[in-house]
Amino acid sequence: MISGWKEFAFFECTPVADPHSLSNSSRLFSDPSVVSYSPSTAGSVLLLTSSGRLKEFNNQLEIVADYEVLDPSQRQADLVRAVPNTRLALVVSTQTGAPLEMRVYNLDTGAFHSACKVQNGANTFPLTCFDMLDDLSVLVLGFADGSVYAVRGDLRRDKGTRQRLVHSASTSITAVSLSQSGDNVFISAVNSILVASTTTSKRVIPLERTRGADLHCLAKVPPRNIGNGSGVGLDASFKSTSNQETENGSDTDNVVVARETDVVYYNLYHRGASFELPVPKRQIFVTGDGRYLVVVAVYQPQSASLLATETLRVLIVDLNNHLIAFNQYLSNGIRAIFECWGGINVVGSNGTLYVLKEKDLVTRLNLLKQQNLYQIAIKMAINAKKNTHTSEFDVHSEHDVSSALEDSNEYVLQLHQDFADYLFEKRDLEGSLQQYIAAIRQGQTSKAIKRFKDAQHTGLLLRYLESVQTHGIATPQHLTLQLICLTRMGADKLSELEVFINTASMVEDFDFETAISVLMETHDPNYEKLAAILAEKMGDADVAVQIWLLQLDEVERTLDYIQTVPVADALRILIQNSRVLLDKMPVETTGVLISLFTCKFKPRSAGKSSIKSEAREIEPSGDKASALFEPLQSYKAFMDFLKxxxxxxxxxxxxxxxxxxxxxxxxxxxxxxIFPSFINHDREFVVFLEACLESAPQFHSPEKDVRDLASTLFETYLKVSATESANRLLGKYASVLDKSKVQLVSQMFNFRLEADYKFLLGFALEEIVRQSIEQGSFSEAFDFFMTHSNQRNDKVTGSQTDMASVSVTDLCHQTLKLFVSNEQALEFLIGQNKLMLLLDKCMSSGKLTAAEILTEIGASKYLQIKDVKPFILQILRTSQQEQIKHLKLTDSYRSEIWEKMQAIVKQDNLVFQSSDCAECHMPLELPVVHFGCKHSFHRACVPEGQNRNQNNSPKCPRCLPETEALESLRLSYEQESAKEDYFLETLHSREDKQKVIADFISRGALSIIR
Structure with missing residues (x-):
């Protein structure tokens, strides 16, 4: 166990024996004469033996190629390098006292391709290290005498090369490493490390002056490991300090040096990061992806007598996560380390190939989770996702890459989730929250919410929910819960709650009822306003208005909001709340209602208005009331006030x-x-109805709707005592108003309808006169009769038609009777000298005869003979004048008849010129019969005994049909004229009685009577 390092078994070690070990000529890594190994980009490995044979074998340990490239008696084989992306191999050989030689061979044919030689003084010192660029344009060689040579040219195409001594030291050169461009080379000696230019011999940058590196203890670091900012502090240590460093590639050209106690990084300009690794090191190797550093260390037991032979220890250090990924002892020595076939290959001195294969990511992560090293596991999983196209995953297609990325993402999220659970159990709530937030995209938000559901964790839960919303995976439940948390946090979070409600991208998916309920339960006006705003954003206009109007009493804000909703919503809201709005702001509310019911309501975008004034409740009294109600006298006054x-x-x-x-x-x-909303708001009702009536023609409103508006407006006019306006309305809309309703409303409000308006409404003429006389309006009754005595009220329709006809016929008779039977009415006529005018009108209209007038006059108990004496005298004079006129007319008719008779007598006899019979159309022959109609017939063609007239004379056969038709018509007239009852009935039913009498006389009624 290395102090300060955690060890894991991330690699599996599989020893592989050489299948060709029994054949001396075919042996591979079991051949003790092998001096160098080199993997190729074709998936094979090259080996070079001291006997000068170059072999190539694949991952099945099958020999692909086997060539003899050197004569061991002449030159010593030193190393072989496969040229990347080609089928070429570079073989380096030396001979004491002769220049070093580098040859390029074709692996497919074994043929020699090109060569170059390097002269190092007397060529007495051996080659200690070597490096080259992939295209063979630059090669660097280090020797035991401290010399370093750079060979530049095109060895790959055999176009010549030249060598340059780039550095000369006093101690042996232990390692060289070219930069990516090949312009610089890292050089390590026993006691120093420096950077030299391969293009000029003057440029040397010392990196370490007192410490160097042992042989095989310097390795090139792939750019990826430094550039991704991972590892043990490498990102900070290798940031460029100047533009020159950036241009020269200091961020990508790096080496690592292993010493006995530590490992140090260097770039082209200075020393970088380091970390302790206190084991004696024999050799190091960095994997191609830069994630692992393979260290061959010498095992040192506490007693030197414990081991008879040297035991080596192979360590694989995870540079990204600072842990030991593999640790195994090998009792035999190590000949070579190379990377190929998806693993690290170690060739042991016993002829065994140790294949180190990295375990799959899930296994490695599980090993870390077992020790609760979640941070390292997460970091490893994230780096694995970045390394999808490298050996970190076994991918062979774009589908494999996509699948690997998806699996990696899911596993990273699960690691965050598990880490969060672990921290929560340790009561590290803050750390747990951060990990739950990192795992949000896994979608398992309910678990974190349950963890922080307690009231004391509201702040943490709020932060988590905010992150859920930020990641765009918030559901209605998340947003609602977030709103609840903000509300619970009190006034400190009020501003955040406002922003949340105003800017939430999924506000339409709120659990609306819950959110509103939570805000309203606070009974705080600030939160109630937010509830109203939320209702607006949710599109629930009814709830928004209830809060603004009923809870907050913000009438202006309510009216302003109503004008932002669709027409249907605005109508519904105003129907429900107009009464309250009219109580608070009658003028503004009336205006909004007018705009809606006259199709001038156009919803505007929310937020365009800025309402600052408070609602004004109208409580009129005295002069102040007059001023307040001034704009509500009429629609015109209302519009003038708005302007x-x-x-x-x-x-x-x-x-x-x-x-x-x-x-x-x-x-x-x-x-x-909306009519019910105007209860106790008659003045506002007047304005509204006038506006609706004014706009009705524009929309071709049905007559029923216009009648409804006009009738309601008439009634409202009478309520507010606007009689002049009521009369103007009757004059304009009498054609559509309901007579009975108008009459009923007028009686309710003691409003007297004028006779002219009654006539327009369709009242019967005699009824109008009678009502006027009964009401004492004698002058109105007289004037109406004088104007309409010869008119018929065409506005009367339906069942009233017969009554109207009767009223026209008997108007004069009824009017005269009403006047002369009423003492006051009669006094009015006599006093105003209008009695004679009335009687003359009855006579001149032809509706009453003199006898009928005299009968009515005689029936009056209030009329004296002196009052009607002029009229009687006028009747007598008129009668006498008519009698004289009729006598003269009779004499003139007699004279005219006599003259016509004389003229007929004096006329010549008729001359018949017909030559053909009108019946048989044959020439006429005697005897012949002639008729007065000038038709002539053979006597034989005239029927005997038929068609005789009263004088027993024959009738003309040709004219017989017309004669019989006239005779039938005359007989029907005589029969009708003989019916006296029919005559009288017709006379009374017809308005024009003179026409009836004349019609009966024309039918022969007088001749029958005579």
């Missing part, structure tokens, strides 16, 4: 809103829906 400077509610409703064009997107609601 004046006295109006303070323009932020809610303005004249502009009511003057704009109607919104065609909806039909006006039935005004009767």
């Amino acid at each position: 004046s400077e006295r109006y303070e509610g323009s932020k809610i409703i303005s004249a502009t809103n009511l003057e704009q064009d109607a919104d065609p997107s909806y039909l006006p609601p039935k005004p009767r829906l």
